[in-house]
Amino acid sequence: MQKRKICMVGDFAVGKTSLTQRFVNNSFSEKYLTTIGVKIDNVVVDDTKLIIWDVAGRDSLSPINTNYLSGAAGIVMVADGTRPETVESLHTLAEMVVEKIGQVPCVVAINKYDHNAFKLDDEQQNKLTSQGWDIFKTSALTGDKVPELFQVLNNAIGAVTSVGEEA
Amino acid sequence: MSGYTAHKGEYLNQAMVDVARIAKITRQLYERQQFAYLLVDHNWSVIEASANLENYGFGDVRVGDDAREAIDFLVGLDSHSTLDLPIVLSPSQNPVHIVLLPEDESLTVVLMDASRDYEQQQLVQQKANENELLLAQQRQLMADLEQTQAALVTKNTELREASRLQSSFLSGVSHEFRTPLAALLGYVDVLGERLLSQSQEESEEQLKVIRRSGRHLLSLVENLLDHGKFDAGEVVLNPQAIDLQGICDEVHAMLHQGAASKQIALEFDTTPTPLPSCLIDDSRLRQIMLNIIGNAIKFTDEGKVQVIAQCADEQFSLRIRDTGMGISKDDMQNVMRPFWQAPKNGKVGTGLGLTITERIVEMMGGQLKIDSELGVGTTVDITIPAPLIELDQPDINSNRAEHIGARRYLLAEDDPDIAALLKLLLVEQGAEVTHVENGQQAIEIAEREEFDVILMDLQMPVLDGYDATKSLRDRGDKTPVLVMTASAIEADRTRAEEVGCDGYLIKPVAVHEVLSLADELLQNQSAV
Amino acid sequence: MKAESDQVRALRSRYKESLPEKAALVREWHLQETSGGISEAGVDELSSWLHKLAGSAGMYEYQEISDFSRSLMQSMPDLSSQELASRLKKLELLLEGAAK
Structure with a gap:
């Protein structure tokens, strides 16, 4: 079976692990447990095994260790819709990703859509879509838009590799 | 090596x-x-x-x-x-x-x-991240608090502004009342003192001022009452078959003098001429026209005020164009606000005319638009739905009764002071008056005797005026019932009309009002 | 202008003579309102009395009393106890003033 490495990146506590667990195990935990290093999981989508690298979030003290991104075929960038600064962070994260591994397919999850403090104004949204990213307002709690997020990324990777060579 | x-x-x-x-x-x-x-x-x-x-x-x-x-x-x-x-x-x-x-x-x-x-890092990082999340939450709460505070400040400013408008309205309106009142009282004094010594023209001139001042006061009071009624939801429209041309002529006649005295032209242009008859609340239409055209005259110091009235496709449209001081863009946002008056325009009023006019126009299903340029002039466009009808014009003078006083009145009134005075005044006009003290007595006596008109107080013991009137109508008694009440509430009037009253007078009533309204009712009845 | 008949004049002076009595009645209501409040039935009675006063005072050309009692009658449901008391006081003064 074909295997693809994808990475979850974003600021700390935006819900990268929750989105991954929702997608892989269809489960959700209210408890916040910060990820250290990287957590690797896998799930099969359309006869492709996605190896998901759930990379520890960036915080004010520690940057993301970009070594974990090596060889990723696609990136899920995650922000927290209740913390606007995490949406702003996506742009610098994207630069960091490109610097490390070059241009790869990328989707954006603005998470915690179920939360009543969720806010994504037009200006922010336009700035994200102008990068050519697909934006998903996700909820790991309800599962809303989570399968779509990974499906679209997988399709995008498929489209890129079918033109080039499969790893 | x-x-x-x-x-x-x-x-x-x-x-x-x-x-x-x-x-x-x-x-x-x-x-x-x-x-x-x-x-x-x-x-x-x-x-x-x-x-x-x-x-x-x-x-x-x-x-x-x-x-x-x-x-x-x-x-x-x-x-x-x-x-x-x-x-x-x-x-x-x-x-x-x-x-x-x-x-x-x-x-x-x-x-x-x-x-x-892993374990070491997990411990440290977990704590650090949780702290940071708490800080972020705290920041968010502070921001929310500041926002709430700002909203309160804004609200407070608005309230203060509303209160300031009310106060400035009060002082404005007091001023507005004082000027005509002073003129009125002054001329009444003059008239009283010189009644014998001065010429008739002089007296007539002074009477004119008195009348004008009185009318102005009346219109002020009416505006105030209307505003209150709108707020209380008590305004009802009363569309009737009216002659639009007649209304326009009347309004022209009423305002022409005021324009002439400022040496500005007041032009009326109607299409078609004469305008047709249609179904509209005439008193409200008159009010709209007097307010808007009156304003145009008030704020124009030279040039002209042009009124273009058209009736087409069951729509009555009015365009009132003046060459007055105009309204600035900033002020334009405020002109419809109750009690608002342009600062330093040198004109006084209640600041209610336009507000009330707009509300009436809306109530009629019409639209009011203002277009203005500061220093150039203002154009007001009003359109009102006007269903056309055929209006018969009976010669109302032909049947006028010759002895309007010689009628038989039944007066149902529980207040002895009012009853005694009204009875006496009517009798002095040649009427026959039978007085009863409540609605029950009125019904009983109306069964036995015939009256031309029943004057009915609304609030009475035993049986009130509403129930008495209803009972009379239920019995098939068609004698015109003229209601008299101290209540100026529109809902009371509506209720009185619903039970079958024909006319409505607000106390204190003047005897000539009673006589002329009674006369009108009897005319209508005989015309049917 | 038409001269007033003797009878009308007699009615007017009779009405004027009744004003101190009316003022006393208002005083009584004022007292009730300031010492525990007028009862519910009393409020209805007062409202109906004001209604009559609005009519009769106007008929006898005490316009201010008429207007004041009419507006008091209409605004009564919205008034605080303090406001009602102060308006009753004003009405009492108006009646006393007119009686002079």
Whole structure:
């Protein structure tokens, strides 16, 4: 079976692990447990095994260790819709990703859509879509838009590799 | 050369010792199972694997296999590059530190236990992140608080502005009342003193001022009452068959003098001429026209006020164009606000005329638009639905009764003071008056005797005016009932009309009002 | 202008003579309101009395009393106890003033 490495990146506590667990195990935990290093999981989508690298979030003290991104075929960038600064962070994260591994397919999850403090104004949204990213307002709690997020990324990777060579 | 040779053995010896020491340490480490390794070629084909690899969860790695099949984390990695992955967690496995060490022909993948590092970091990082989240929450709460505070400040400013408008309205309206009142009282004094000595023209001139002042006061009071009624939802429209041309002529006649006295022209242009008859609340239409055209005259000091009235497709449209001071863009947002008046325009009023007019127009299902340019003039466009009808014009003078006083009145009034005075005043006008003190007595006597008009107080003991009137109508008694009440509430009037009253007077009533309204009712009745 | 008949004049002076009595009645209501409040039935009675006063005072050309009692009657449901008391006081003063 074909295997693809994808990475979850974003600021700390935006819900990268929750989105991954929702997608892989269809489960959700209210408890916040910060990820250290990287957590690797896998799930099969359309006869492709996605190896998901759930990379520890960036915080004010520690940057993301970009070594974990090596060889990723696609990136899920995650922000927290209740913390606007995490949406702003996506742009610098994207630069960091490109610097490390070059241009790869990328989707954006603005998470915690179920939360009543969720806010994504037009200006922010336009700035994200102008990068050519697909934006998903996700909820790991309800599962809303989570399968779509990974499906679209997988399709995008498929489209890129079918033109080039499969790893 | 010889030096090198001499020391060669020594260097080799030393190297051997080093290698042996490293090998020993490595073996010790390996024996203690603190790391595992995997040797692959650059195509990921397994060359060798340490036996303890299964302790790290990769038991089924065999020589010759593609390592990426068995070990997920190798997928995507480059077999020619050094890579250090300090903490990697796979499902149901302990945290490992992975290092990729490429050589010419092969790649060594070293896996080391990272449990201790993981636990330490987890503790510290968890605490740090939770703290930061708390701080963020706190910041958010502060921002919310500030926002709420700002909203309160805005609200407070609005309230203060509303209160200021009310106060300035009060002082404005007091001023507005004082001027005509002073004129009125002054001329009344003059008239009183000189009634005998001055010429008739002089007296007439003074009477005119008195009348004008009185009318102005009346319109002010009516505006105020209307505003209150709108707020209380008590305004009802009363569309009737009216002659639009007649209304326009009337309004022209009423305002023409005021315009002339300011030496500005007031032009009326009607299409078609004469305008047709249609179904509209005439008093409200008159009010709209007087307000808007009156304003145009008020704010125009030279030039003209032009009124273009058109009736087409069951729509009555009015365009009132003036060459007055105009309204600035900023003020335009405020003109419809109740009690608002342009600062320093030198004109006084209640600041209600336009508000009320707009509300009436809306109530009629019409629209009011204002277009203005400061210093150039203002154009107001009003359109009102106007269903056309055929209006018969009976000659209302032909049937006028000759002895309007010689009627038989039934007066139902429980207040002895009012009853006595009203009865006396009516009798002095030649009427016959029978007085009863409540609705029940009124019904009883109306069964026995015939009256031309029943004057009915609304609030009475035993049986009130509403029930008495209803009872009379239920019995088939069609005698016109003229209601008199001290209540100026529209709802009372509506209720009175619903039970079958024909006319409505608000106390205090003047005897001539009673007589003329009674006369009108009887005219209508005989016309049916 | 038409001269007033003797009878009308007699009615007017009779009405004027009744004003101190009316003022006393208002005083009584004022007292009730300031010492515990007028009862519910009392409020209805007062409202109906004000209604009559609005009518009759107007008929006898005490316009201010008429207007004041009419507006008091209409605004009564919205008034605080303090406001009602102060308006009753004002009405009492108006009646006393007119009686002079």
